[in-house]
Amino acid sequence: MIAALKNSAHRAWVVLMVATGITWYLGEVGAAGTGAIVAMLVIAFVKGRLVILDFMELRDAPMMWRVLLEGWLIVVASLILLAYWISLK
């Protein structure tokens, strides 16, 4: 068990499962509004980053590719947040 967690992909899987559970739970309790949306975007960012770094194995890739993929996550999350902010007006 401990030995298995030395593998970054196995660790990523565990975190991804827990994070998915949290997002599901937020839906179950009817979480809504700014706090809930920011929390879910942060969770999605953490999850997406783990997939990019530990599943796609871009942790040791040329910086440009890390910037492009992690940047995609940031841009998408920002657009979702911007649209939410507009919806409050």
Place this chain on the structure above:
Amino acid sequence: MQAMTTVALPATDLGSKRLPGDLAIWFFILAELLAFAVFFAAYSFARAKNVEMFNFYQQTLDRDLGALNTVLLITGSWFIVRAVQAAHRDDIKAIPPNILLGWLCGGGFLVVKVIEYAEKFGAGISMSTNTFYMFYISLTFFHFMHVILGMVILTVLWFQARNGAYGGHNAHGLESGAAYWHMVDLLWIVLFPLVYVMR
């Protein structure tokens, strides 16, 4: 003796930067990510104009099935990582079964999605029902097609791996297919909270 031990160090690419798989697959992945980014933004801005309607119809979606599908895709991705890791340590026998398990997770995703669609279409819901369902059906179906393409790629990788194509000497094709499969996972990680949960 000292010199001998120094020479004995493996001449691997320690500390060097390496992009897994083919460069072309990464440009393809970028193009796909951009297309989905436009789709995600279009959904978000359409929602901003119809918040109450989107919030109301979002509640008709099955969050449990959406979360189950997240688990299936992430686990499917994890099996493919295991296949790639097996190739890197030249454990050729461990590659095909892990690809098969990843493929089965993808198959599970499709089954769950079909159950979800059957329930919605059975209730008479279609793309033209309203803007929310138009986005829900088109976004998830566009992603659904990508899962199918990912599974076609995994099928090819499985046959190749069974013929011993991948190992420590060559994991290029396997890494390229794996990268695409992880992209399908990455997209769902954004799509699920955005369409099923955020309100």
